[in-house]
Amino acid sequence: MRATATTLPERDSPVIAAKDVSLVFGTADGPVQALRDVTLSVGAGEFVSFIGPSGCGKTTFLRCVAALETPTSGTLTVNGMDPDAARRARAYGYVFQAAGLYPWRTIEGNVRLPLEIMNYPKAEQAERVARVLEMVELSGFARKYPWQLSGGMQQRASIARALAFDAPILLMDEPFGALDEIVRDRLNEELLRLWARTGKTTLFVTHSIPEAVYLSTRIVVMSPRPGRITDIIESPLPRERPLEIRDTPEFLAIAHRVREGLRAGHVEV
Numbered sequence: 001m002r003a004t005a006t007t008l009p010e011r012d013s014p015v016i017a018a019k020d021v022s023l024v025f026g027t028a029d030g031p032v033q034a035l036r037d038v039t040l041s042v043g044a045g046e047f048v049s050f051i052g053p054s055g056c057g058k059t060t061f062l063r064c065v066a067a068l069e070t071p072t073s074g075t076l077t078v079n080g081m082d083p084d085a086a087r088r089a090r091a092y093g094y095v096f097q098a099a100g101l102y103p104w105r106t107i108e109g110n111v112r113l114p115l116e117i118m119n120y121p122k123a124e125q126a127e128r129v130a131r132v133l134e135m136v137e138l139s140g141f142a143r144k145y146p147w148q149l150s151g152g153m154q155q156r157a158s159i160a161r162a163l164a165f166d167a168p169i170l171l172m173d174e175p176f177g178a179l180d181e182i183v184r185d186r187l188n189e190e191l192l193r194l195w196a197r198t199g200k201t202t203l204f205v206t207h208s209i210p211e212a213v214y215l216s217t218r219i220v221v222m223s224p225r226p227g228r229i230t231d232i233i234e235s236p237l238p239r240e241r242p243l244e245i246r247d248t249p250e251f252l253a254i255a256h257r258v259r260e261g262l263r264a265g266h267v268e269v
């Protein structure tokens with residue numbers, strides 16, 4: 001059965017609750033409707049991926065959650081607060097497509113940065129940095145500089161930085177988009193383990209159908225002009241997922257439905 005934006009099951013006390021969120025950018029060429037009537041609730045501990053062609057508003061939606069953009073209309077709450085209050089309450093860590101590490105700081109120094117800004121006591125900073133570097137398997141690289149690490153390792157460091165202050169929500173905007181497929185597979189596996197271990201509510205933007213299906217408890221399919229949700233797919237896959245699950249009929253059936261959703265969105269424009 002096909003769920004639509006309006007027939008979504010309501011989550012009890014959702015962590016993210018968007019209702020009819022629209023956002024229009026004013027540009028020199030006229031208004032651009034980046035989001036239209038996006039309605040979505042995300043429950044605690046879910047892993048929700050957003051997939052769709054370029055320009056369908058995936059990043060814009062994530063930026064609204066992070067209070068980096070303000071919807072033109074509709075309501076959006078994050079942990080029951082408006083996004084700006086949630087940002088001030090440090091409700092989320094954000095991982096971008098580019099690792100964005102400071103080249104003059106060691107890996108340890110980069111991961112510690114948000115803790116310094118938040119004035120954590122020195123001993124706690126050290127303890128947290130050690131813990132998250134261990135989580136992403138970079139303990140042996142704490143004293144290295146970003147340029148001494150591979151692209152995949154840099155991205156793991158940026159995930160560690162987003163985890164350092166233990167926010168309940170993780171926002172990830174195509175974190176593995178620039179990596180080759182083998183590295184990406186490994187990081188996908190690691191991310192799932194990390195998610196299982198931390199229980200963080202995760203919003204994840206991707207262009208990759210296998211990545212979305214492999215990682216998610218729900219997949220939100222979007223289409224552009226205007227950016228909107230065309231399908232929301234609940235994953236029947238178990239939470240424990242070896243990479244080989246990608247060859248199972250269940251996995252392929254979900255991937256097929258995502259592809260159909262993407263195709264349908266294209267036909268309409």
Ligand SMILES: Nc1ncnc2c1ncn2[C@@H]1O[C@H](COP(=O)(O)OP(=O)(O)OP(=O)(O)O)[C@@H](O)[C@H]1O
Nearest residue numbers: 025027032034053054055056057058059060061227
């Ligand atoms: N600051 C801005 N000013 C004007 N238009 C914008 C701005 N940010 C985004 N847009 C437009 O809004 C639409 C949605 O952009 P967005 O970056 O959210 O899409 P996306 O799905 O994340 O794309 P991609 O996969 O390429 O990252 C696009 O048409 C984009 O050009």
